[in-house]
Each structure stands twice: as C-alpha cells, then as structure tokens.
Amino acid sequence: MRNVLIIYVLILSNACASSYVSYQSIEKPKEYYQKIFVVTLFNDILLKEFNEETYNNYIRDFLNNIDAMDRRNLMEHSLKNTIANSRTILTNSKDQFKVNIDVDYNDFMMTLNEFESEAILVINEKAYYYNVSERINCNGDIRTTESPNAEFHAYLIDAKSLQPVWVGKIHSTGSQYDYTGSMYNSMCRKLNKKLIKERFLMPALKQ
Secondary structure: OOHHHHHHHHHHHOOOEEEEEEEEEEEOOOOOOEEEEEEEEOOOOOOOOOOHHHHHHOOOOOOOHHHHHHHHHHHHHHHHHHHOOOEEEEEEEHHHOOOOOOOHHHHHHHHHOOOOOOOOEEEEEEEEEEEEEEEEEEOEEEEEEEEEEEEEEEEEEEOOOOEEEEEEEEEEEOOOOOHHHHHEEEEEHHHHHHHHHHHOOOOOOOO
16 A cells, blocks of 8 residues: 555656646736636637627537536636635536536526626636657667647636636646646646736735
C-alpha cells in the first residue's frame, strides 16, 4: 500500500500541465460579477448571444447529456475549486439539472434568476487529444508516451443583456504524467487569473 501511495505522489508531482489564453474583453466591466452560473459543453457551438435560438441550437441537447456526464462533473468541480471564494459564488449547472432530462430555455432562465446570477460562464471543450512520441531505450525497446492537449473556448455572458462581455481561447498542454483533471485545473487557473486581471472577478481575500 505504501508503494502505491509513493507512486501516486510521484505522478502528481510530475504532472505539470500549462495553459495559455488568447482573449478579448468585448465590454469594459462596470462592476465585478459575484454570482456566476456555470455551463460546460463538449460539442461545437457558435455563441454570439445567449438567446433562445442559440440555446436550442447549441446548448439544450448538450446541457446535461449523459455522454459528457463524467467530464462535466470533473470540469465543473475544477472550476468551483479554482474560482469560487467568499466573494465569488459559482452555481454549477450539473447540480441543478438532472442528467438526460430536457431543459427548455424558459426553465433554464428561471433557474438562472432563482440564484440571482449576474453572469453565465460557458466553457466549451473544443478538442482533447494526445501527442504520441516514441523513443528507443538502451535495450533497444521502443517506449511510447502520450501527452494530453486540449483547447477550450470560454464565454462570460452578462445575465441581463445576455451578450458576451469577455471571450477567450485557452490551449492546455500536459506531460505524460498529466491526466484530464490536471488539464482542467490548469485551464481553470489561467481563466481565473485573466478574469481577475480584466476586473470581471474579484480576487479571493487573503487569509
């Protein structure tokens, strides 16, 4: 058991996913967003306005679909752990809508208003893939390693205007020791730093 724990700690210590972001602030923030409703998607989307047409075309069938259940749980867990604090409250869609149940636009907006959400944070996992590399060791054996890569599109949408106020494209790269959770953690940290820097979110209070 002790050996298993040592191996696990070594894997975690060598996980070193990194992320970089290209972004644009569409509107200057008038005030900090303190109550945010999170939506995570794993399908192609075109989001220029969070209206009923966009919701029905790109979100409704994928908001809580069973195919992405595990990845959605993992990503929204990472987002909450990274961004939520005493000054920023996150409400995850996975906690409000049961898996595989149809949620129409009116039901979604009612839930949004129920939590008095000031913004919607939509994270779309655009791609997730592995770079494979091979090397020959001193015995002549071929060793293969896989390193994860991912691309995410992020949209911060004002809950009153339903217009994006900030959009970003985040590319995350990992080593052979990284896994989906560490990739999501890296993405969330980079996203959080940018939204704080652009004054859409408040930093956590120092203890």
